[in-house]
Amino acid sequence: xxxxxxxxxxxxxxxxxxxxxxxxxxxxxxxxxxxxxxxxxxxxxxxxxxxxxxxxxxxxxxxxxxxxxxxxxxxxxxxxxxxxxxxxxxxxxxxxxxxxxxxxxxxxxxxxxxxxxxxxxxxxxxxxxxxxxxxxxxxxxxxxxxxxxxxxxxxxxxxxxxxxxxxxxxxxxxxxxxxxxxxxxxxxxxxxxxxxxxxxxxxxxxxxxxxxxxxxxxxxxxxxxxxxxxxxxxxxxxxxxxxxxxxxxxxxxxxxxxxxxxxxxxxxxxxxxxxxxxxxxxxxxxxxxxx
Amino acid sequence: xxxxxxxxxxxxxxxxxxxxxxxxxxxxxxxxxxxxxxxxxxxxxxxxxxxxxxxxxxxxxxxxxxxxxxxxxxxxxxxxxxxxxxxxxxxxxxxxxxxxxxxxxxxxxxxxxxxxxxxxxxxxxxxxxxxxxxxxxxxxxxxxxxxxxxxxxxxxxxxxxxxxxxxxxxxxxxxxxxxxxxxxxxxxxxxxxxxxxxxxxxxxxxxxxxxxxxxxxxxxxxxxxxxxxxxxxxxxxxxxxxxxxxxxxxxxxxxxxxxxxxxxxxxxxxxxxxxxxxxxxxxxxxxxxxxxxxxxxxxxxxxxxxxxxxxxxxxxxxxxxxxxxxxxxxxxxxxxxxxxxxxxxxxxxxxxxxxxxxxxxxxxxxxxxxxxxxxxxxxxxxxxxxxxxxxxxxxxxxxxxxxxxxxxxxxxxxxxxxxxxxxxxxxxxxxxxxxxxxxxxxxxxxxxxxxxxxxxxxxxxxxxxxxxxxxxxxxxxxxxxxxxxxxxxxxxxxxxxxx
Numbered sequence: 002x003x004x005x006x007x008x009x010x011x012x013x014x015x016x017x018x019x020x021x022x023x024x025x026x027x028x029x030x031x032x033x034x035x036x037x038x039x040x041x042x043x044x045x046x047x048x049x050x051x052x053x054x055x056x057x058x059x060x061x062x063x064x065x066x067x068x069x070x071x072x073x074x075x076x077x078x079x080x081x082x083x084x085x086x087x088x089x090x091x092x093x094x095x096x097x098x099x100x101x102x103x104x105x106x107x108x109x110x111x112x113x114x115x116x117x118x119x120x121x122x123x124x125x126x127x128x129x130x131x132x133x134x135x136x137x138x139x140x141x142x143x144x145x146x147x148x149x150x151x152x153x154x155x156x157x158x159x160x161x162x163x164x165x166x167x168x169x170x171x172x173x174x175x176x177x178x179x180x181x182x183x184x185x186x187x188x189x190x191x192x193x194x195x196x197x198x199x200x201x202x203x204x205x206x207x208x209x210x211x212x213x214x215x216x217x218x219x220x221x222x223x224x225x226x227x228x229x230x231x232x233x234x235x236x237x238x239x240x241x242x243x244x245x246x247x248x249x250x251x252x253x254x255x256x257x258x259x260x261x262x263x264x265x266x267x268x269x270x271x272x273x274x275x276x277x278x279x280x281x282x283x284x285x286x287x288x289x290x291x292x
Numbered sequence: 293x294x295x296x297x298x299x300x301x302x303x304x305x306x307x308x309x310x311x312x313x314x315x316x317x318x319x320x321x322x323x324x325x326x327x328x329x330x331x332x333x334x335x336x337x338x339x340x341x342x343x344x345x346x347x348x349x350x351x352x353x354x355x356x357x358x359x360x361x362x363x364x365x366x367x368x369x370x371x372x373x374x375x376x377x378x379x380x381x382x383x384x385x386x387x388x389x390x391x392x393x394x395x396x397x398x399x400x401x402x403x404x405x406x407x408x409x410x411x412x413x414x415x416x417x418x419x420x421x422x423x424x425x426x427x428x429x430x431x432x433x434x435x436x437x438x439x440x441x442x443x444x445x446x447x448x449x450x451x452x453x454x455x456x457x458x459x460x461x462x463x464x465x466x467x468x469x470x471x472x473x474x475x476x477x478x479x480x481x482x483x484x485x486x487x488x489x490x491x492x493x494x495x496x497x498x499x500x501x502x503x504x505x506x507x508x509x510x511x512x513x514x515x516x517x518x519x520x521x522x523x524x525x526x527x528x529x530x531x532x533x534x535x536x537x538x539x540x541x542x543x544x545x546x547x548x549x550x551x552x553x554x555x556x557x558x559x560x561x562x563x564x565x566x567x568x569x570x571x572x573x574x575x576x577x578x579x580x581x582x583x584x585x586x587x588x589x590x591x592x593x594x595x596x597x598x599x600x601x602x603x604x605x606x607x608x609x610x611x612x613x614x615x616x617x618x619x620x621x622x623x624x625x626x627x628x629x630x631x632x633x634x635x636x637x638x639x640x641x642x643x644x645x646x647x648x649x650x651x652x653x654x655x656x657x658x659x660x661x662x663x664x665x666x667x668x669x670x671x672x673x674x675x676x677x678x679x680x681x682x683x684x685x686x687x688x689x690x691x692x693x694x695x696x697x698x699x700x701x702x703x704x705x706x707x708x709x710x711x712x713x714x715x716x717x718x719x720x721x722x723x724x725x726x727x728x729x730x731x732x733x734x735x736x737x738x739x740x741x742x743x744x745x746x747x748x749x750x751x752x753x754x755x756x757x758x759x760x761x762x763x764x765x766x767x768x769x770x771x772x773x774x775x776x777x778x779x780x781x782x783x784x785x786x787x788x789x790x791x
Contacts, residue, residue, distance in 0.1 A: 044369065046395045131566065132569045235362070238504075242751070243745070260738045261391075
């Protein structure tokens with residue numbers, strides 16, 4: 002009895018730091034921000050928040066077109082980047098799965114973008130994409146092509162953000178898929194070869210089903226991460242031109258931090274969180290069914 | 293009895309002496325104490341120049357917190373809400389005072405001026421005194437004189453051959469500097485897309501800040517100031533461009549504002565192709581590299597012009613300076629009609645950087661001493677005239693314009709005549725009692741962000757000026773309601789000096 006009690010205490014003793022950390026760093030901020038989301042708190046001029054019920058949520062969902070346009074941009078961005086990154090990542094992983102001279106060099110090379118801090122990537126690309134003095138437009142002109150308004154056209158700028166994100170995060174897809182390919186059992190491939198399966202058949206019938214669970218996981222990770230798009234917007238376009246690249250997280254930042262509207266900012270964050278959770282759950286259940 | 297009187301008098305004398313010493317720059321002893329000074333990157337040369345001297349003279353230490361402009365307000369508001377004393381003084385844009393002072397986050401300075409004194413307060417230009425005050429109280433220290441002005445290339449606009457061709461095409465002689473925005477339009481069109489300075493490269497008509505979230509809204513306000521009001525003692529009808537002071541209804545959907553948007557949109561046709569990527573830094577570097585005939589910016593371009601090596605200036609000695617162009621008409625919002633009248637309105641864009649002391653600091657005396665130390669007439673002149681390079685500080689004291697200190701401007705790289713022209717353009721604006729000030733009410737940044745966003749659509753040609761102004765009107769009504777219409781109206785009237 003005494004031993005069981007001691008065991009019980011020790012168990013809690015080891016759990017306690019972790020629980021304390023969770024409560025202080027995750028649960029408390031979440032509940033605090035949930036409470037804030039039902040208040041009006043313009044922290045620049047108000048000492049304390051005032052309870053306003055669901056006003057913030059109603060205003061955001063029904064009276065704030067900017068919220069919807071930011072959400073729409075974010076959804077399009079997430080869809081495009083994740084699809085492109087998955088496609089390229091899959092292709093690269095498949096390519097480098099085969100043995101060829103210099104394979105290790107390319108493996109390291111493809112990982113470099115992911116190792117760079119996102120804000121550094123943003124400023125690097127901002128310089129390279131500058132319409133007048135950027136190296137990319139200079140190169141285009143050198144070969145006789147016209148300058149592209151990478152960051153100053155409302156049509157092109159959203160795709161520029163997609164392009165940079167693809168450059169930065171495709172290596173993540175590649176890395177995980179490459180590891181998955183490496184771990185696949187050789188025997189099945191040998192059997193397929195004996196049966197005379199083509200490369201495409203092997204990929205479709207063997208490789209893809211085997212790595213599908215991994216794909217689900219990394220697609221989800223990337224979706225959640227892509228929804229949090231911030232640094233590229235902050236560093237490259239500042240949400241311009243004409244708010245064409247304003248992501249939801251950037252709008253939340255403006256509302257909550259820049260304008261110190263902490264009540265509305267918190268409400269927006271919660272809506273954002275619920276959207277990401279909802280999309281993740283739907284995707285997870287659908288993909289699971291397909292697997 | 294006498295002993296007590298003598299004792300009290302002695303103590304009072306010592307206290308008075310110690311406070312006077314803080315202000316007069318006499319010996320003070322801050323040994324063992326440290327203050328944190330927060331500045332945006334541009335002002336680092338100022339801090340670097342005076343920090344060692346101040347530390348040597350006072351025994352105190354300075355911990356410099358450098359933040360980029362984009363992160364400055366974040367840092368500021370985190371401190372104001374958490375009250376942790378992260379910094380003891382900070383240089384901020386005066387246009388933020390609506391929130392900063394309106395929220396009661398900074399130390400009121402009038403009592404400190406009385407207590408410590410202030411070095412040559414009468415030396416501060418009138419417009420700069422205005423921007424340091426909020427709701428009748430002095431809440432910030434003067435540090436910088438900021439206003440947009442016109443820059444023009446003398447090697448283009450003063451060439452007789454070009455002037456003759458211009459007259460043939462447009463039927464009139466333009467003024468130097470351009471008198472109104474109609475002349476700006478024509479000059480920009482005329483000098484656009486050809487190599488008028490014979491350097492082998494194509495030049496453009498005009499350039500200005502146009503990138504979203506990089507202060508482009510101040511460019512449109514240059515025009516709004518001309519088309520939405522006329523100069524006069526600030527009232528509902530004169531030197532007032534943002535709201536109807538009697539009803540708090542936004543004026544941004546009036547024909548005066550729409551005219552301003554329309555004209556700025558048209559100017560994009562005569563600007564370099566990368567215009568929408570021009571933040572203030574990009575614009576300044578591009579303009580001093582010689583890309584355009586006309587430019588509209590703060591005094592910083594004039595300083596950068598003097599430094600071919602540091603800033604790649606190819607226009608040293610080639611720039612002319614002037615006030616903002618005026619207009620041939622303005623919209624009378626009370627009588628709802630255009631008034632045809634040649635006029636010009638000065639606008640204190642940004643107003644200038646100012647130093648504030650947050651309430652949470654425990655080092656008010658040190659912060660006060662530091663700011664008055666670096667902004668005294670002699671030291672501030674060295675920051676403003678170019679001797680310390682590009683510091684972000686433009687002249688703001690009468691003594692900065694004194695003919696007796698022209699030699700220092702020459703040491704700052706200026707040609708004496710150029711310096712005189714530059715000084716005149718600035719001093720004319722900063723001594724104008726009717727100059728329009730920035731919007732200085734709570735939520736100022738939010739109002740300006742809405743303006744910036746709508747303007748971006750117009751400059752990118754995705755929105756018409758009419759639609760942009762209508763949408764901006766809705767934005768501003770929403771923001772006003774959010775902050776409370778009555779309070780905002782009271783603050784706005786106070787900012788105009790009507791209450």
